[in-house]
Amino acid sequence: MPVINFNYTDLCRLIGQEVPKEILIERIPMLGADMQDTIDSDEMSVEFFPSRPDLFSVEGLARALRAFLGIEPGMKSYETSSSGITLNVDPNVIDVRPEIVAAAVADVKIDDAFIRSLMELQEKLHVTIGRKRAKVAIGVHDLDKVNPPFLYEAVEPEKVSFVPLGKTESWNLCEILEYHEKGREYAHLMKDKERYPLITDINGKVLSFPPIINGTLTTVTEKTRNLFIDVTGTDRKAVEGALNILTTALAERGGKIETVSIEGTYQRLTPDLTPSHWELDVDSCNVFLGVALSPEEMAKSMRLMGYDAAVDNKKLSIFAPATRMDLLHPVDIMEDVAIGYGYEHFGSVPVMTQTFGSELPCTELADGIRDIMTGLSFFEVTTLILSNPEDEFQKTGLKEVRTVKVKNPISEEYTCMRANLIPSMMRVLRRNKHRDLPQNIFEVGDVLDWCRCHRHVAALSVHSRANFPEMKSVAEALLREVGMTWELKPCDLPLYISGRGAVIIIEGEERGHFGEVSPAVITAFELNHPMTALELDLGPKLC
Numbered sequence: 001m002p003v004i005n006f007n008y009t010d011l012c013r014l015i016g017q018e019v020p021k022e023i024l025i026e027r028i029p030m031l032g033a034d035m036q037d038t039i040d041s042d043e044m045s046v047e048f049f050p051s052r053p054d055l056f057s058v059e060g061l062a063r064a065l066r067a068f069l070g071i072e073p074g075m076k077s078y079e080t081s082s083s084g085i086t087l088n089v090d091p092n093v094i095d096v097r098p099e100i101v102a103a104a105v106a107d108v109k110i111d112d113a114f115i116r117s118l119m120e121l122q123e124k125l126h127v128t129i130g131r132k133r134a135k136v137a138i139g140v141h142d143l144d145k146v147n148p149p150f151l152y153e154a155v156e157p158e159k160v161s162f163v164p165l166g167k168t169e170s171w172n173l174c175e176i177l178e179y180h181e182k183g184r185e186y187a188h189l190m191k192d193k194e195r196y197p198l199i200t201d202i203n204g205k206v207l208s209f210p211p212i213i214n215g216t217l218t219t220v221t222e223k224t225r226n227l228f229i230d231v232t233g234t235d236r237k238a239v240e241g242a243l244n245i246l247t248t249a250l251a252e253r254g255g256k257i258e259t260v261s262i263e264g265t266y267q268r269l270t271p272d273l274t275p276s277h278w279e280l281d282v283d284s285c286n287v288f289l290g291v292a293l294s295p296e297e298m299a300k301s302m303r304l305m306g307y308d309a310a311v312d313n314k315k316l317s318i319f320a321p322a323t324r325m326d327l328l329h330p331v332d333i334m335e336d337v338a339i340g341y342g343y344e345h346f347g348s349v350p351v352m353t354q355t356f357g358s359e360l361p362c363t364e365l366a367d368g369i370r371d372i373m374t375g376l377s378f379f380e381v382t383t384l385i386l387s388n389p390e391d392e393f394q395k396t397g398l399k400e401v402r403t404v405k406v407k408n409p410i411s412e413e414y415t416c417m418r419a420n421l422i423p424s425m426m427r428v429l430r431r432n433k434h435r436d437l438p439q440n441i442f443e444v445g446d447v448l449d450w451c452r453c454h455r456h457v458a459a460l461s462v463h464s465r466a467n468f469p470e471m472k473s474v475a476e477a478l479l480r481e482v483g484m485t486w487e488l489k490p491c492d493l494p495l496y497i498s499g500r501g502a503v504i505i506i507e508g509e510e511r512g513h514f515g516e517v518s519p520a521v522i523t524a525f526e527l528n529h530p531m532t533a534l535e536l537d538l539g540p541k542l543c
Helices: 008-017 021-031 060-066 112-127 173-179 181-190 236-252 282-289 296-304 330-341 361-375 388-392 422-431 468-479 519-524
Strands: 005-006 033-035 043-048 082-087 099-105 136-143 150-155 196-200 204-208 227-233 258-265 268-270 276-281 308-312 315-320 439-449 452-462 485-490 496-506 507-515 531-540
Touching: 005 060, 005 112, 005 204, 008 021, 008 043, 008 060, 008 227, 021 033, 021 043, 033 181, 043 268, 043 282, 043 361, 060 112, 060 296, 082 099, 099 236, 112 136, 112 519, 136 150, 136 204, 136 236, 136 519, 150 227, 173 227, 173 268, 204 227, 227 236, 227 361, 227 439, 236 258, 268 330, 276 282, 276 330, 282 296, 296 315, 296 330, 361 452, 422 439, 422 531, 468 496, 468 507, 468 531, 507 519
Parallel strands: 082 150, 082 258
Antiparallel strands: 005 043, 033 043, 099 227, 099 258, 136 227, 150 196, 196 204, 258 268, 276 315, 308 315, 439 452, 452 531, 485 496, 496 507, 507 531
16 A cells, blocks of 8 residues: 655645644554654655555545544645646647646745645556556656647657656657666557657757656756646546646745646646535435434535535535545445544444354355365465456367456456356466476356356366366266256367366256367467366356
């Protein structure tokens, strides 16, 4: 989880009054954080949940504490004025890095604490909501060193050169990716791109090559008084949220937020600090939290969490700050009611009834199958429920079904929910092919056929004499021990060698298959020895 480091004196200065360190150490964890006991040091560290990027800076923490400690309850509003700056977006950049927002912050007073906090916040946002700059990248510039209007476009990488941050010589964009340390670190973000994104001013001076590196021309120093901030990325909500968090943090240090007009393919005025509106049913919230708060008490809790809240009969009309990117559902609001009310006020209620628990049928069946497979000399493995279409269908030749896709996968290996167990287990064998043979493994786990969850059992056996009769005896032993009635028919799946695979029919329905794995499938998973496989659908998951 993100850890922010700050100075106690600086925090109190931002809060507006001195708060005893003992109180901070006691109260900050109640916001949803882990804090080291630094009573004897002026330096402090707080570890926040990743869901609260608005707290990833000492400025954001100070704003939250002013409300939480009752010093300034309610939502903090920030005034904005027009900077008169226009940022033009060329249509050719949409296919490269489509989203951009910007802001100007005037009259900043930069010192060591300012620089330290700005750099830490920028990096925390890059790593968390920015997905290491793939989703969001932030550029901070000395506005007085360039002349608007600015242009955001995609250029041919070998035709534009500038001096990147931290260097003294001019390089083109390809050279930056090859020689600059940040270029090498983030070069994969430009993979397969024919053009690269670039931000320039009216004179063609380069501000930034997002998401890689800024130009040295706009380096922020202690003499900087006016800032220009650009945030580029692939998700509109993420780039707008990052800009809101950064600009309001700078406003906490006395900066004046000024809007920038984005023109071109889309038009907008950023930053947009308009609060979001929510309605909360008081009775539903009380039931959810197990408390009996009055509407007025609930509104007070909301104001302690930095919201504006007004009572409207049995509902609360709530306005949330634009920095709260984590609010997706009324349950998120209810959680903040609990935090504002105080976790220390929640008590336990003695259980007044006596009940007897029991395992669900699907759990009993799964446990029984584990015992059976262990008795058949198979070792249990547990694999991730995430997979990818290539392993699921193309390499194995299994029937392709509609999968649940991951919106923002962290790697190409995990882009969807698995529809079968065998591909995941093949990856286990690939990572363990240096181990001695035979290798007999099984798994009882969940798969998804679109949005329907099923529980499967699968087994793989690898050794020099792996054959069809061997896996047939395993399949029949398993089916017999769980009390199923079955019949077999030939299988034409490309997963198996022709004539050496069978389909399992239970109550007239195809529920599984087994056989000798095809050499093409074996080599596709970088394996080298004969293999047999079994997979059986145990039915819809009941738990």
